Amino acid sequence: MDVVTKFQAERDLKSILVVDDEAVIRDLCARALKGYRVIQAGDGEEALRLFEKGGIDVILTDVMMPKLNGIELLRRLKEIEPTLVVIVMTGYAEKDIILNALRADADDFITKPLNLLQLKTAVDKALDKKALKEELANLRSMDRLKSNFLSLISHKFRTPLTAISLFLQNLASGVYDPDDPESRRNLALICGESRYLESLVAELLVFSRFMAAGEGVLPEPCSLHEIIRPLVAASKEAAAKPGVRTTFDLTPLPPLPVDREKIAFAIGQVIDNAFKFSDETGTVTLSLKEEYGDCRLTVEDTGVGISKEELPKIFEKFYQVDPAGTGQIRGFGLGLFYAREFVKLHGGTITVESEPGKGTRVTIALPRNPSVSS
DSSP: HHHHHHHHHHHSSSSEEOOOOOOHHHHHHHHTTTTTTEEEEHHHHHEEEEEEEHHHHEEEEEESSSOOHHHHHHHHHHOOOOOEEEEEESSOOOEEEHHHHHHHHEEEESSSSSHHHHHHHHHHHHHHHHHHHHOOOOOHHHHHHHHHHHHHHHHHHHHHHHHHHHHHHHHHHTTOOTTTHHHHHHHHHHHHHHHHHHHHHHHHHHHHHHHHHHTTTOOOOHHHHHHHHHHHHHOHHHHTTTTEEEEEEEOOOOOEOOOOHHHHHHHHHHHHHHTTTTTTTEEEEEEEEEETTTTEEEEOOOOOOOOTTTTTTSSSTOOOOOOOOOOOOOSHHHHHHHHHHHHHTTTTTTEEEEHHHHHHHHEEEEESSSSSSO
């Protein structure tokens, strides 16, 4: 089986996270759930860490566990992903436990000792329920997204079009003197606005192509360190900040089987943002190394930073960080959304650490083996 076929086959397997402090129960579930990719966690805290890496379809959790019990784990998971399906395993028939699990939005219950046929049936039903939940959520959000997107496009195009229109009206009225410095400044401004409109159209075409392509991944062996430098050189945001120094600490790593276009896009978005939100002077540092079986690219800047309140929102569609509060941040707020989606398609993660006035550190971690080990 070639790399592409193997990657697709492994990615298409549904992933079940089994959470129980008893190894024998976890192993029993793994044997009963053949045909799925079963991942195991010995407590709630480990389960949260594994879930945050992405790619989990259904969670099967015990109630009574050390560190973080199943009910609290359920609450936290639903806060992160409301459409997630969680099955609660319990040997306790207490009314309070069942009520607490229902209040936390448990999707199903399995009693201990486990019936293996019941377990397999519950997981199959859970996957069907998850698909329905996601479809309903998508339907509810489609109209809102369309409305938001049309409003955003209208706003983004209105400002440059208004400036260009006013200039052309003045030009038609004869209010232009090629020898006047103010007229030349206005002409330069309009040329800049025209280029901005051109870049907006180009962005729309890129994003529309991604939307039409869906979640297809075409992996090929790629050397990340050979992708990064050309992305910095091609970055318009970097070119616009000549006072920002770029430093590289790129370890040459063996090629990874990744979709070159999608991973290059994700890395490019992170690089652009590092320069975009830097001051006129500062430093952007890019480092690449292998750690714990992952290839980790870190992009760190000394720019304006992001507030704690905004951090959870930066990967949402159309959300834009606006540190100056001007409402004039350029772009559509889709770059980081697609960056995260593309990284997740490869079984990787993208994390952000930031503090206002002290810069931002973004880390993209891609597994050496595209299939996350269970």
